[in-house]
Amino acid sequence: MELRPMSRLVIISNRVSVPTSDVGGAQGGLSVALAAALRESTGIWFGWSGEETAHFSGHINFQRNFGVTTATIDLEAQDIDEYYNGYANRTLWPLFHYRVDLAEFERGFAGGYERVNARFADTVAPLIEAEDLVWVHDYHLIPLGQKLRERGCRNRIGFFLHIPWPPTPLLLSLPSHRELVQSVFAYDVVGFQTLDSLEAFRDYARVQLDAEFGEDGSVTHEGRTIRAIACPIGIDTAEFRASATSEVALGVFERMRLSANGRTMIIGVDRLDYSKGLEERFLGYERFLGSHPDQHGAVFLLQIAPPSRADVQSYQEIRAHLDALSGRINGEFADAEWVPIRYVNKGHRRDQLAGMYRAARIGLVTPLRDGMNLVAKEYVAAQDPADPGVLILSRFAGAAEQLVDALLINPHSPEDMADAIATALAMPLAERIARWRRLMDNIEAEDVIWWRRRFTEALEAARPHPLPPG
Numbered sequence: 001m002e003l004r005p006m007s008r009l010v011i012i013s014n015r016v017s018v019p020t021s022d023v024g025g026a027q028g029g030l031s032v033a034l035a036a037a038l039r040e041s042t043g044i045w046f047g048w049s050g051e052e053t054a055h056f057s058g059h060i061n062f063q064r065n066f067g068v069t070t071a072t073i074d075l076e077a078q079d080i081d082e083y084y085n086g087y088a089n090r091t092l093w094p095l096f097h098y099r100v101d102l103a104e105f106e107r108g109f110a111g112g113y114e115r116v117n118a119r120f121a122d123t124v125a126p127l128i129e130a131e132d133l134v135w136v137h138d139y140h141l142i143p144l145g146q147k148l149r150e151r152g153c154r155n156r157i158g159f160f161l162h163i164p165w166p167p168t169p170l171l172l173s174l175p176s177h178r179e180l181v182q183s184v185f186a187y188d189v190v191g192f193q194t195l196d197s198l199e200a201f202r203d204y205a206r207v208q209l210d211a212e213f214g215e216d217g218s219v220t221h222e223g224r225t226i227r228a229i230a231c232p233i234g235i236d237t238a239e240f241r242a243s244a245t246s247e248v249a250l251g252v253f254e255r256m257r258l259s260a261n262g263r264t265m266i267i268g269v270d271r272l273d274y275s276k277g278l279e280e281r282f283l284g285y286e287r288f289l290g291s292h293p294d295q296h297g298a299v300f301l302l303q304i305a306p307p308s309r310a311d312v313q314s315y316q317e318i319r320a321h322l323d324a325l326s327g328r329i330n331g332e333f334a335d336a337e338w339v340p341i342r343y344v345n346k347g348h349r350r351d352q353l354a355g356m357y358r359a360a361r362i363g364l365v366t367p368l369r370d371g372m373n374l375v376a377k378e379y380v381a382a383q384d385p386a387d388p389g390v391l392i393l394s395r396f397a398g399a400a401e402q403l404v405d406a407l408l409i410n411p412h413s414p415e416d417m418a419d420a421i422a423t424a425l426a427m428p429l430a431e432r433i434a435r436w437r438r439l440m441d442n443i444e445a446e447d448v449i450w451w452r453r454r455f456t457e458a459l460e461a462a463r464p465h466p467l468p469p470g
């Protein structure tokens, strides 16, 4: 393997996930992968601590854990309210997931978003050294690149968007859409999860900004050229496969089998979020039960959905809806010995999840919109190669661009979902194995290490930013 000195990497995201030694524990593949990149490159990971402070001071808390340096700041209550709960999660998140109906456009939120991005820039800029690669993550921090440029940062700076980029007509409903998109041109490389999102970004640049397009994905606007690429995120496939056969996972697998008592298990695992299509999933499953009386008592759905963003009203509402809906469906179909939906609002360790995925004949992943959806990939990676389950996947998850051998469905259609469940339950072993193998080939080839390399190599190939004119 070619050995070359790596640039130091500075990763900036809203929250920082501090590495621990506990491989089976709470951490997602993303944090493991970024931590691995940081270990190789001796960089730092900068973000909000998740803590509140009475007065923002710019004080940075450095920590070093398992070879990774993290640097975090505390934010004021107003920052958290306007930037995080406000602009990020009540304006951009719904809008970028095609829910203009839920998006709230308040000037206070926009102001808080600008202010916190400036606070991030002020505090992180002095930490950045001349040759560092800077990699900014997600919708919380879109204007950060521009704010760093305004503070004289000439490094190569990349941005990766974990959620979908919306079609132009939707984005136009954001009052400051033009400023937001123009700020993207401060980066050198901009990565999207899918070709669909990349195309939507290019469409905006063409129609609204009259941008020019070059070879190799370059987009030029007002003298600034960026490279816009599709770079789908993957999971740490090797690690997840191993965790699916760990002692903890196999223990969970056995207990699930016992508690299933001969019934076939269907699994759903999602943060409790309206974008994940949980109501539609329950309704599709209800339709399946309604049209397949022979399956009563023979299947059950285990839905794991830990609450998230509980300070935002639309999240409180979806939770209440799901409580009512799961109760109604269980009331309609359950008998003394069988409950059709086991609805669990708790998080689980990753190795426990892996064991549950492995025990499920069907993985039901039906978001209405999703940047990628890593649960779909984890479900596949956790399967027993000799007796794999079937993935039912929404066409509107980014993962559907890669996982074409899943049963792809329209999550808005209860009939589509009911049919897919019936098809999956009846699928012969040979077809299950053939589909699983092709899904696994993709998940192995385009894993999180591939993703990280693809992005950082594009960033390394960018030319250092020229000095500002004048």
Ligand code: ADQ
Residues within 6 Å of the ligand: 028, 029, 030, 162, 163, 233, 269, 270, 271, 304, 305, 306, 346, 347, 348, 349, 350, 353, 370, 371, 372, 373, 374, 375, 376, 378
């Ligand atoms: P999320 O919307 O959070 O991520 P997803 O990609 O599915 O969605 O990742 C969720 C992660 O949390 C998975 O690793 C999953 O195992 C874990 N998880 C979910 N429920 C859990 C539970 N009950 N207990 C423990 N772990 C649980 C955003 C975007 C996605 C994109 C990712 C990464 O919305 O589209 O795929 O970022 O880019």
